[in-house]
Structures are given as structure tokens and as C-alpha cells.
Amino acid sequence: MSAIACYTYRIPLTNALPGPDGPISHRTGLLLAAEHPSGRTCWGEAAPLLGFTASLKTVTQAARDWQSEVNTLSADAAGHVTPYPSEAPGPLRFAIDQIGQQWAACEAGTSWHDWLNAGRSxxxxxxxxxxxxxxxxxxxxxxxxxxxxxxxxxxxxxxxxxxxxxxxxxxxxxxxxxxxxxxxxxxxxxxxxxxxxxxxxxxxxxxxxxxxxxxxxxxxxxxxxxxxxxxxxxxxxxxxxxxxxxxxxxxxxxxxxxxxxxxxxxxxxxxxxxxxxxxxxxxxxxxxxxxxxxxxxxxxxxxxxxxxxxxxxxxxxxxxxxxxxxxxxxxxxxxxxxxxxxxxxxxxxxxxxx
Structure with missing residues (x-):
């Protein structure tokens, strides 16, 4: 079974952002961590923003739902994760897509940088x-x-x-x-x-x-x-x-x-x-x-x-x-x-x- 952990973070902003319910002084979000059998941790971030995306509460619940569906995490050579919640909020898909790329790199026995074939772009x-x-x-x-x-x-x-x-x-x-x-x-x-x-x-x-x-x-x-x-x-x-x-x-x-x-x-x-x-x-x-x-x-x-x-x-x-x-x-x-x-x-x- 693939171990997937879910965390929240809250960090201050240098200047408050305008929000629908008043100034936003802190950035809050969700991190997902998937432990690959190689021992490497694959990280993904879901960073919703009030007034522009689904709420952090909604994204967190969607992440819990996805966690409950994952018995064995896998990713193909393109970094596409299975199972994949295609109808989940965009911020959660972003986190899972990040994990998928890093997981594919682990499966290929290479680094995330080299898997992206990035050189020094x-x-x-x-x-x-x-x-x-x-x-x-x-x-x-x-x-x-x-x-x-x-x-x-x-x-x-x-x-x-x-x-x-x-x-x-x-x-x-x-x-x-x-x-x-x-x-x-x-x-x-x-x-x-x-x-x-x-x-x-x-x-x-x-x-x-x-x-x-x-x-x-x-x-x-x-x-x-x-x-x-x-x-x-x-x-x-x-x-x-x-x-x-x-x-x-x-x-x-x-x-x-x-x-x-x-x-x-x-x-x-x-x-x-x-x-x-x-x-x-x-x-x-x-x-x-x-x-x-x-x-x-x-x-x-x-x-x-x-x-x-x-x-x-x-x-x-x-x-x-x-x-x-x-x-x-x-x-x-x-x-x-x-x-x-x-x-x-x-x-x-x-x-x-x-």
C-alpha cells in the first residue's frame, strides 16, 4: 500500500491580499506526501485561494476522499497518476499531478529534474x-x-x-x-x-x-x-x-x-x-x-x-x-x-x- 500523508500549512504574507471577506494576511494550503518504495518522498501542493477557487475545506475533504480510494499508487511514464480524481477541485489535481511527475521519475530511477528533461532551461x-x-x-x-x-x-x-x-x-x-x-x-x-x-x-x-x-x-x-x-x-x-x-x-x-x-x-x-x-x-x-x-x-x-x-x-x-x-x-x-x-x-x- 502506498502511504499518502496530508498536511496543512499557514504562513504569513508580507502584504495582505484583497479577499471577498476582507484582507488575507496568511497563505493557507494543503501538502500531500506520497512515500515511494525507493524511500523518496513525492510532494504536491494544493493552494486554493478564497474567492478564486474552491475553499481549503472543500479541497481538504476531496483530498481525504482521494486518500481513501488509493490502495496502490502508480504513475505511468507521462506522470499520470492512477487512481486520478479528474473531477476534483483544480488545486487538488495540481498537487496530485506534481506527485505523479516525481513518482514517474522514481520509477525511472532518475531525478525529477532529469525526468523533466529540462537541462538548464x-x-x-x-x-x-x-x-x-x-x-x-x-x-x-x-x-x-x-x-x-x-x-x-x-x-x-x-x-x-x-x-x-x-x-x-x-x-x-x-x-x-x-x-x-x-x-x-x-x-x-x-x-x-x-x-x-x-x-x-x-x-x-x-x-x-x-x-x-x-x-x-x-x-x-x-x-x-x-x-x-x-x-x-x-x-x-x-x-x-x-x-x-x-x-x-x-x-x-x-x-x-x-x-x-x-x-x-x-x-x-x-x-x-x-x-x-x-x-x-x-x-x-x-x-x-x-x-x-x-x-x-x-x-x-x-x-x-x-x-x-x-x-x-x-x-x-x-x-x-x-x-x-x-x-x-x-x-x-x-x-x-x-x-x-x-x-x-x-x-x-x-x-x-x-
Whole structure:
């Protein structure tokens, strides 16, 4: 019988996140540990986030249900686990998909890094932009560019449109040659507000795309067809599925493996055709971060930046050593990143299987 343990964690954030019931000051989640007969532990993280995914309580119950079904865990050469709860919440599928990859590596007698056939693959990351209050904006941007940051991601839609436009004008005026900008509205704008923004930025060559500009009940498909500004989808994919948007003329699909599962992201990438799939993190610990980064290397085009900087919001990690340079620099899949790490079990709380 394969021994599978389930733990919860709770770690502070450096800055609180906005949540549906008030600020979120701590990151909570679930870790699964599967003991392979070789003696290696295969770890997976389920990192739901209140307001965006199923609750931690729901994911934990689904994990218990899966544990009760597992008599003997196995994974094929592709890392696909049996039994697999295909209808389970996305965060749990993500954890199991991570375990499957590591289990397959154990079965092959190799490391997770070598099983991924990763070599020393690298990606540039996008950096979440915070307007500096006491430093020259141009100097800050040039310093980021010197650290291999190719893309700036700006959260918009949280302030009045006029304030967003003023902030964007200052950013584009200071942007070094070669850097691009992604705007993420998180479904904040009305159609009128979104058109106002698009008219103001449509001639900005450095603009890569605007992500999810419209409130959920607006006609996003019509808007995508009406505007000349590139539009990317994120929440819409999770809500409707790839089949519902496969013929939309969009610039990118933005996906979070931690909320969808690795296998589902891989399938989406196969269906996406020529539309690039941009992988982003979702405040995972170092356990889940590794699975997200591995997925990014598999599905995101090499010339597109990935979004892995949410890791910097964690005040500490439960995996050791910490992820180096996760805030947007050149991210490299070195062997040590995937094979020489441990989990601090003392920082975890075991979940009763009953």
C-alpha cells in the first residue's frame, strides 16, 4: 500500500491580499506526501485561494476522499497518476499531478529534474509593478531590465480610470527600449471604461496585452472583436473552458496550474493553437512553485515572459532552500532547484484521515 500523508500549512504574507471577506494576511494550503518504495518522498501542493477557487475545506475533504480510494499508487511514464480524481477541485489535481511527475521519475530511477528533461532551461519573468515613491522611475525600470526582467505587469482597475491613465502615461514615458507591458484589470471595468483605456493605450507599441478588462457579465467576446488592443483571457477560461473561447481573436491565454492542475493546462496548451499560453503562479509555496515553473517551461513559448513573482509575497517558505530570484529575473531550471530541496515538516499540521 502506498502511504499518502496530508498536511496543512499557514504562513504569513508580507502584504495582505484583497479577499471577498476582507484582507488575507496568511497563505493557507494543503501538502500531500506520497512515500515511494525507493524511500523518496513525492510532494504536491494544493493552494486554493478564497474567492478564486474552491475553499481549503472543500479541497481538504476531496483530498481525504482521494486518500481513501488509493490502495496502490502508480504513475505511468507521462506522470499520470492512477487512481486520478479528474473531477476534483483544480488545486487538488495540481498537487496530485506534481506527485505523479516525481513518482514517474522514481520509477525511472532518475531525478525529477532529469525526468523533466529540462537541462538548464531558462525563462524571463514579468515583474509586478509598484510605482516607486522615492526613486526615479526610469532608473528603477533600467535596473530591472539589467536583471533580465523583460516585461512589467501592472494591476489596473483598482483606482478611477483617470488615475490609471496618469499612472500608465508615466510608466510608458519612462519605459526602456525592449521592455513590454502587460495590464491586468481582473474583470474590473465596464465596457465604457475599458474602451476609454484602450483608446488611450492603443498606439503604445510596448503594450503586450490587457488581461480580462471587463466585468464578468459584460459581452467580452464582442469587445475583443471591437478593439484593436490585444486582449488576454484568464478568469474567462476557468469559468467557461477553452472550447468556449477557442475561436476568439485573443492575444494570449493566461493560466495558473495551481488552480487548474498541470494535466489540464497541458491539454489547454494543445488546444490553444497559435495563441500563446502564459503560465503564472498563484502565491504557492516553494513546493507548488516548482510544479508551476516546470509547467511554464513545457507550455509557454521561450520568447514570452512567465509570471512567477507571487512567491515574493510569502514572508517565509516551508520548502528549503528558498526559490532564488523569483521576483521576475531570469529563472533557470538548474538541477539543484528540483532535486536538492526538503520540506519543513515541523511547520505543517497533519490532517486526520477520518
Amino acid at each position: 531558462a525563462r524571463s519573468g514579468n515583474a509586478l509593478w509598484q510605482t516607486p515613491e522615492d526613486r526615479d522611475m526610469r532608473q528603477v525600470l533600467m535596473a530591472l531590465q539589467a536583471e533580465h526582467v523583460s516585461t512589467i505587469k501592472v494591476k489596473v482597475g483598482r483606482a478611477p480610470v483617470e488615475d490609471d491613465l496618469d499612472r500608465l502615461d508615466a510608466l510608458f514615458a519612462s519605459l526602456p527600449t525592449g521592455m513590454t507591458v502587460r495590464l491586468d484589470a481582473n474583470q474590473a471595468w465596464s465596457v465604457e471604461q475599458a474602451h476609454t483605456i484602450c483608446e488611450a493605450v492603443q498606439h503604445r507599441r510596448a503594450l503586450e496585452y490587457i488581461e480580462e478588462p471587463l466585468v464578468p457579465d459584460a459581452d467580452l467576446r464582442a469587445f475583443v472583436g471591437d478593439t484593436s488592443v490585444p486582449i488576454a483571457l484568464d478568469e474567462t477560461i476557468r469559468a467557461r473552458g477553452i472550447d468556449a473561447v477557442s475561436d476568439w481573436p485573443v492575444a494570449a491565454f493566461v493560466v495558473k496550474p495551481a488552480w487548474m492542475g498541470i494535466r489540464r493546462v497541458q491539454k489547454l496548451a494543445e488546444q490553444a493553437g497559435d495563441v500563446p499560453v502564459i503560465v503564472t503562479s498563484a502565491y504557492e509555496t516553494g513546493v507548488g512553485w516548482r510544479g508551476t515553473f516546470a509547467t511554464a517551461l513545457q507550455v509557454t513559448p521561450p520568447d514570452r515572459a512567465i509570471g512567477m513573482s507571487t512567491y515574493q509575497a510569502l514572508a517565509r517558505d516551508i520548502a528549503w532552500p528558498p526559490i532564488p530570484d523569483a521576483h521576475g529575473k531570469l529563472l533557470t531550471m538548474a538541477p539543484g532547484l528540483f532535486d536538492n530541496w526538503t520540506v519543513d515538516r515541523d511547520a505543517l499540521e497533519a490532517v486526520d484521515r477520518s
